[in-house]
Amino acid sequence: MSKLAVHDLAVRYGKLTALAEVSFTVAEGERVFISGPNGAGKSSLLSALAGAVRAAHGRIEMDGDILSGLGPEAIARRGLSMVPEGRRIFAGLTVQENLMVGTGMRRDRGAVADDLETVFNAFPILRERARAPAGALSGGQQQMLAISRALMTNPKVILVDEPSLGLAPKVVDEVYDRLTDLQTLRGLTMIIVEQSSARAARVGGRMLLMRSGRIVADGDATGFAARDLLTEAYFGAPT
Amino acid sequence: MSLQLFFDALALGGIYAIAALGIALIFGVMKLVNFAHGQFIACAVFALILPSTDAMAVLGLGRLPALVLVPVMLAFGAGLALLAEALVFRPMRNASPVALMVGSFALGVALQNLLLVLYGGRPKAVSLWAELGHPVQVGPAEVPLLQLIVIAAVLAILLGLAVMLRRTRIGLEMRAAAEDFAMARMLGVRANRVISGAFALSGGLAAVVALVLVAQTGVADVRMGGQIMLVAFIATVVGGMGSLSGAVAAGLGIGAVSALLQAGLPAEARPFRDAFLYGGVILVLLFRPQGLFASAGSKPRV
Numbered sequence: 001m002s003k004l005a006v007h008d009l010a011v012r013y014g015k016l017t018a019l020a021e022v023s024f025t026v027a028e029g030e031r032v033f034i035s036g037p038n039g040a041g042k043s044s045l046l047s048a049l050a051g052a053v054r055a056a057h058g059r060i061e062m063d064g065d066i067l068s069g070l071g072p073e074a075i076a077r078r079g080l081s082m083v084p085e086g087r088r089i090f091a092g093l094t095v096q097e098n099l100m101v102g103t104g105m106r107r108d109r110g111a112v113a114d115d116l117e118t119v120f121n122a123f124p125i126l127r128e129r130a131r132a133p134a135g136a137l138s139g140g141q142q143q144m145l146a147i148s149r150a151l152m153t154n155p156k157v158i159l160v161d162e163p164s165l166g167l168a169p170k171v172v173d174e175v176y177d178r179l180t181d182l183q184t185l186r187g188l189t190m191i192i193v194e195q196s197s198a199r200a201a202r203v204g205g206r207m208l209l210m211r212s213g214r215i216v217a218d219g220d221a222t223g224f225a226a227r228d229l230l231t232e233a234y235f236g237a238p239t
Numbered sequence: 240m241s242l243q244l245f246f247d248a249l250a251l252g253g254i255y256a257i258a259a260l261g262i263a264l265i266f267g268v269m270k271l272v273n274f275a276h277g278q279f280i281a282c283a284v285f286a287l288i289l290p291s292t293d294a295m296a297v298l299g300l301g302r303l304p305a306l307v308l309v310p311v312m313l314a315f316g317a318g319l320a321l322l323a324e325a326l327v328f329r330p331m332r333n334a335s336p337v338a339l340m341v342g343s344f345a346l347g348v349a350l351q352n353l354l355l356v357l358y359g360g361r362p363k364a365v366s367l368w369a370e371l372g373h374p375v376q377v378g379p380a381e382v383p384l385l386q387l388i389v390i391a392a393v394l395a396i397l398l399g400l401a402v403m404l405r406r407t408r409i410g411l412e413m414r415a416a417a418e419d420f421a422m423a424r425m426l427g428v429r430a431n432r433v434i435s436g437a438f439a440l441s442g443g444l445a446a447v448v449a450l451v452l453v454a455q456t457g458v459a460d461v462r463m464g465g466q467i468m469l470v471a472f473i474a475t476v477v478g479g480m481g482s483l484s485g486a487v488a489a490g491l492g493i494g495a496v497s498a499l500l501q502a503g504l505p506a507e508a509r510p511f512r513d514a515f516l517y518g519g520v521i522l523v524l525l526f527r528p529q530g531l532f533a534s535a536g537s538k539p540r541v
Contacts, residue, residue, distance in 0.1 A: 076426055090419060093411075101411060153426060
């Protein structure tokens with residue numbers, strides 16, 4: 001059975017249609033990239049999955065449970081966690097407090113300390129700066145904090161919105177290395193919005209290509225970089 | 240500065256700080272300027288006496304011994320605020336901050352008129368803890384015992400609140416929600432729990448202000464919440480909307496400046512004390528329109 005199933009999803013902001021007729025399924029442990037031009041609906045899709053925006057139409061299921069219509073906190077409690085665009089760390093809280101915000105809903109209190117150890121081992125800088133205000137971290141460190149904060153909720157599915165935005169290429173390499181390590185370690189299902197198809201091809205996984213609020217292609221990321229489909233998604237089909 | 244003046248300033252500023260905190264707590268988590276806070280205070284004041292339109296007030300709850308009365312009043316304030324949240328603000332949860340503010344005005348007017356119906360419009364004399372008016376010798380100064388108790392209570396409340404916000408789960412969730420409510424919810428923080436927590440705390444603080452006002456002035460007046468609400472609101476603006484430490488600092492500052500002006504102004508200028516005070520507020524806002532301590536949540540995010 002698929003881990004996540006999206007059926008005929010639509011999102012509208014007033015009269016503007018951000019997402020229409022979006023259907024796909026994601027298998028457990030799969031890594032799915034979502035790419036496409038600005039305004040294609042990538043972030044709207046993630047926001048709808050996380051319950052941050054309400055779907056106008058359609059159905060979202062995780063493990064057979066219907067998520068659509070639930071509030072964001074209820075969806076988080078079912079094991080879907082978000083690393084949002086722009087990271088949105090709590091700047092006035094310390095690094096460690098940021099990591100603890102999402103642990104309040106967990107039943108397995110004993111495992112929280114182990115998970116803290118896991119993310120501190122993955123990102124030693126966070127251990128070093130644990131008591132510093134999160135707002136004092138660099139952009140790359142904030143991205144690592146946002147990923148770790150999502151992991152601390154003990155999710156089954158993790159959504160990552162543009163992890164490379166505004167980061168130096170070398171830092172992006174490190175972020176992706178850690179993301180893939182942690183995914184393997186925790187057996188996570190992962191959906192990542194990534195503008196660069198070259199990057200997605202390098203990291204490896206499946207790719208959904210979006211344009212104007214719809215999914216226009218679905219396939220292996222390594223195949224996409226070379227194919228015309230990508231150009232088509234950005235510039236339209238040749239007529 | 241005389242020691243007496245120091246105690247006056249601290250006691251007055253402390254009460255303003257507690258009232259300002261009641262507004263800042265709710266603004267922090269739901270961007271609502273609760274203009275009904277003054278009426279929460281007034282309701283708590285009138286909860287002390289039995290409903291009647293007679294000029295003489297008969298103590299009801301106020302008859303309880305202080306050790307029982309204080310927790311009962313805290314519970315009353317918290318309960319009233321929770322009820323207001325459930326009946327008025329929860330249905331408006333997704334409304335704009337302006338609509339929420341107008342809603343709070345409406346609630347305030349409704350509560351004030353409820354008090355008018357139950358108790359009549361005339362101010363009533365209330366004798367609560369009259370024995371606390373006795374002066375105590377503190378070094379060279381004579382200070383009413385009540386003032387010392389108020390100062391101690393304010394410090395204890397501020398300390399307790401700081402510990403709660405720093406050390407407890409609900410405190411952490413409230414601080415996270417104050418910075419970015421939507422993000423906190425995506426981390427499983429329950430919106431209702433955080434908002435109810437903020438309202439309960441705010442209502443409890445309103446009850447504290449009510450007790451101090453009655454004990455200090457010996458009067459229950461339907462309009463008494465309005466004046467302190469104005470000062471408290473100004474304190475939250477000067478402190479930086481949403482900043483709790485800013486609200487406390489500005490509340491203390493306004494109280495202190497007010498006490499200093501009262502003592503320092505020449506007698507013929509004293510009736511215009513508030514004009515000087517609010518002139519100072521305007522100057523502060525001219526130079527720092529975002530308030531003295533702009534909160535992290537109000538900064539633009541990159």
